[in-house]
Amino acid sequence: MFDQVLFFFHALLQQTGAANFTWGNLVMIAIGGTMIYLAIAKHYEPLLLIGIGFSCIVANVPGPPDVPGGPPVSALLYVVKEGGLFHYAYEGVAKLIIPPLIFLGVGAMTDFGPMIANPKLVILGAGAHLGIFVALILAKLCGFTINEAGAIGIIGGADGPMAIFVTVKLAPHLLGPISVAAYSYMALMPMIQPPVMRLLTNSRERKIEMAQLRKVTKLEKIAFPAVIAIIVNLFFPPVAPLITMLMLGNLLKEVGVTERLAKTAGGALMNVIIIILTVAIGSTMAADKFLTWDTILIVGLGLLAFLFGTASGVITAKIMNLFMKTKINPLIGSAGIASVPIAARVSHIVANQENPHNHLIFHAMGPNLAGVFGTAISGGIMLALLGVQ
Amino acid sequence: MIPDTVYGAILLSIIDFFLSFVVIAGIGVILALFPYLNRLGEIDEKKLREGGH
Numbered sequence: 001m002f003d004q005v006l007f008f009f010h011a012l013l014q015q016t017g018a019a020n021f022t023w024g025n026l027v028m029i030a031i032g033g034t035m036i037y038l039a040i041a042k043h044y045e046p047l048l049l050i051g052i053g054f055s056c057i058v059a060n061v062p063g064p065p066d067v068p069g070g071p072p073v074s075a076l077l078y079v080v081k082e083g084g085l086f087h088y089a090y091e092g093v094a095k096l097i098i099p100p101l102i103f104l105g106v107g108a109m110t111d112f113g114p115m116i117a118n119p120k121l122v123i124l125g126a127g128a129h130l131g132i133f134v135a136l137i138l139a140k141l142c143g144f145t146i147n148e149a150g151a152i153g154i155i156g157g158a159d160g161p162m163a164i165f166v167t168v169k170l171a172p173h174l175l176g177p178i179s180v181a182a183y184s185y186m187a188l189m190p191m192i193q194p195p196v197m198r199l200l201t202n203s204r205e206r207k208i209e210m211a212q213l214r215k216v217t218k219l220e221k222i223a224f225p226a227v228i229a230i231i232v233n234l235f236f237p238p239v240a241p242l243i244t245m246l247m248l249g250n251l252l253k254e255v256g257v258t259e260r261l262a263k264t265a266g267g268a269l270m271n272v273i274i275i276i277l278t279v280a281i282g283s284t285m286a287a288d289k290f291l292t293w294d295t296i297l298i299v300g301l302g303l304l305a306f307l308f309g310t311a312s313g314v315i316t317a318k319i320m321n322l323f324m325k326t327k328i329n330p331l332i333g334s335a336g337i338a339s340v341p342i343a344a345r346v347s348h349i350v351a352n353q354e355n356p357h358n359h360l361i362f363h364a365m366g367p368n369l370a371g372v373f374g375t376a377i378s379g380g381i382m383l384a385l386l387g388v389q
Numbered sequence: 390m391i392p393d394t395v396y397g398a399i400l401l402s403i404i405d406f407f408l409s410f411v412v413i414a415g416i417g418v419i420l421a422l423f424p425y426l427n428r429l430g431e432i433d434e435k436k437l438r439e440g441g442h
Contacts, residue, residue: 115420116420116423119416119417119418119420119421119423120417122413122414122416122417122420123410123413123414123417125413126406126409126410126412126413126414127410129406129409130406132402132405133402133403133405133406136398136401136402137395137398137399137402139398140394140395140397140398141395141398145393146391146392146393146394146397146398146401147393149398150401153402214424216423217426217427217431217432218431218432218434219426219427219429219430219431219432220423220424220426220427222432223423223426224423227419228416231416231419235412256434370413370416373413373416374409374413377408377409377412377413378405378406378409381404381405381408381409382401382405385390385391385401385404385405386390386391386401387390
């Protein structure tokens with residue numbers, strides 16, 4: 001009788017995930033929990049971190065083996081398996097359906113006025129991308145292939161959809177860790193960037209107040225998406241799908257006669273896409289796949305890319321100041337790292353802490369938006385040089 | 390096109406970084422010309438909104 005009860009309990013235990021729990025699962029659950037904590041307590045990009053953190057936790061709760069004697073499969077991974085709802089969510093990412101739709105939504109929510117108003121500052125959109133190339137070279141030194149190194153480097157562009165896009169083209173097997181690194185660091189930029197920004201500037205520089213931007217007319221705002229779409233499609237066909245959708249979204253917003261479409265693209269559709277994207281990314285964070293040497297290297301290189309990108313943006317702004325009559329606040333340089341509008345917000349906050357009367361957000365949005373194009377251009381050139389269509 | 394070596398990675402980085410600057414600067418030049426568009430006329434935003442769907 002007792003033996004039968006023991007046997008029964010043993011069989012029951014095998015049907016649960018408790019027997020398959022590893023220290024790696026515990027580490028990843030702690031990482032997921034930290035993400036949720038930062039989103040709730042620190043308000044660090046909750047739209048991204050809540051979904052990624054939660055699905056990271058669930059992806060690390062082991063279930064019973066899929067087949068007798070096989071490896072344990074998490075509850076979430078059951079849903080991710082072919083036929084499961086989030087399998088198709090991940091396919092949407094892997095088959096590059098979701099990144100252009102994100103750009104459509106971003107375009108519909110974004111006012112490119114600050115970028116049009118101060119064209120001098122668009123150069124910061126290129127200056128802040130040194131991190132891409134530092135990470136690329138270091139990744140190659142670490143033994144990755146040049147295609148893999150290119151995909152790792154693009155994390156430094158701080159542009160999630162572009163990182164996914166370039167990775168799928170160059171090294172699709174690295175999509176999981178690269179998208180996790182890109183989105184996690186984007187969300188953690190309020191922690192990553194300020195120390196570098198403060199290190200490279202003095203108090204006097206951080207207090208610089210910038211003159212008010214000129215008013216950009218409706219005609220300019222309507223012409224902008226068409227002009228940029230033509231340039232990108234003409235010279236950078238590899239990344240044209242993303243920028244074209246970004247510009248379509250922006251045109252829907254600016255023309256004024258398609259308000260419904262703009263609201264849907266930037267509202268309901270964007271929200272659906274964010275839910276799918278964050279769960280798809282978080283579900284790749286199972287310990288057995290994530291806690292590998294390569295992934296840890298990628299995450300480390302991604303952090304370096306962000307640090308160097310921030311630094312090079314600030315330094316580019318300081319170099320520009322050597323030649324400009326009216327000085328710019330070098331803190332807006334770090335906003336050239338893309339990641340709209342997080343990086344611009346960080347520039348504003350750091351400047352505001354130094355001088356409470358300094359409202360840098362609109363000035364920082366110019367380089368921030370230029371950074372989106374900077375990443376796209378870098379990605380497009382990289383794909384072209386590596387012979388990838 | 391680019392060799393799969395450290396030298397290739399450095400070459401790719403230099404070309405890409407330099408070209409990015411050139412292209413972004415080019416976009417900046419085009420944007421600097423945008424105010425001239427206003428010589429073509431003015432768009433009445435109120436009328437645009439009225440024609441919306």
